Amino acid sequence: MSLEIRWIEDLIALETEGTISKAAELRCVSQSSFTRRIQHLEDLLGFNVINRDSKYVNFTEAGRILLRTSKSIKSQLDDTLHLLNEQQQEQQGSIKIAISHSLIAQFLPKFISSLPSSMQGIHYEISSVNLWEGLKKLMQGACHFLICYGDADLIQTLNPQILAHIKLSEIQVIPVSVKDGNQAKYDIHQPFPLLAYGPETFLKGFVDHKLKHLKYKKLYEADNAQDLRELVMQGLGIAWLPSSIVEKELKAGSLVSFDSTYSFNNHIYILKHKMNDPDNVNYFWEQLLQSRSHDLNM
Incomplete structure (x- = not known):
């Protein structure tokens, strides 16, 4: 059998509203009509989607699996329709x-x-x-x-x-600190203040791997490497930054990088x-x- 879009939306409405009466109202049909649609779906599937011994909607185990699949299908459909709409409006x-x-x-x-x-x-x-x-x-x-x-x-x-995808370039991400006299203000082998990437950033996992055997205290957190660069330039701690955004500072001697053991390579892609x-x-x-x-x- 094929799962119709209206059934997918019915199941999602059931979960959202919590009762058949409210779900029917959301779907702009009568309660009896909505109930018949759910029963028809169950007859076609050969198993119950909801338990009927409760005042509020309670999905069966099979119903919960079907609901998760329905949400995934609905999300993909919404994304596709949005994409097509954007494409039609594209200048x-x-x-x-x-x-x-x-x-x-x-x-x-x-x-x-x-x-x-x-x-x-x-x-x-x-x-x-x-x-x-x-x-x-x-x-x-x-x-x-x-x-x-x-x-x-x-x-x-x-x-x-x-x-x-196309790979555009390779980058090196390096730990850096401002100078204090002729040496780095902070010692990466001693406890140091860390200027860290936020949990949603791609580079965080790679930096965390390099931090495993180092002693540090997380001082600031940011999603943007440029923001971390500004904090480094203020002498607030050590941050792992793409070498391309600190190239001038390294050449000028205002920043210093640490042993390459703590660096890692990554790539830049276009998707x-x-x-x-x-x-x-x-x-x-x-x-x-x-x-x-x-x-x-x-």
Whole structure:
């Protein structure tokens, strides 16, 4: 049998409202009609979805499994409809790029300037996000591309039938501190104040791995590497930052990095939703693929 969309919405309404009468009102049908629809669904399934010995809705174990599946289907359908609606309203010539906060100032200008000349005059709309916000925007069609940090594990979690990706660059993330005289203000081998990434950030897990055998006290927490950089420059502690955003400070000697044992490499990817394919977006992607292929063959 096929599960109709109206049944999915009926089940979700039941959970949301808690009673059949309120669920029927939400679904704009009479209580008796709504009850018949649930009974018809149960007859087709061959098992009960709800227990009827309670005043309030109480799903059976099978009903709870069906409800979870229904929510997943509804979420995917809503995302798809939102994506199609955004696509219909899309203005030709405008490319929407969501990008991780710390990649805007240093990486994005270099990336845009490295594109073929035919892509230099395009109108780009840029929004800064963390990884999970960016993925949500990408899935909902609120942006055409997401530029973000990533690794092989992240890429493996992406559905290749939905999202395409290109690796743009490799980065090194290093622990840094301001100088105090001729040496670092803080010693990474002694207890130190940590300027940490927030729980929603992609880099947090990698930094936590490097912190396992170090002694520290978390002083500040931020989602943006640029914000952590500002705190480092004020001499408030040690932070792990992409080397690209502290390159000038390291050369000038205002910052110092620690032993490479505590550094790690990561990658920068650009992601695209395969269903979000206006002509200008496809052109951008094809040109990017060709330019990256040319770079690899040089």
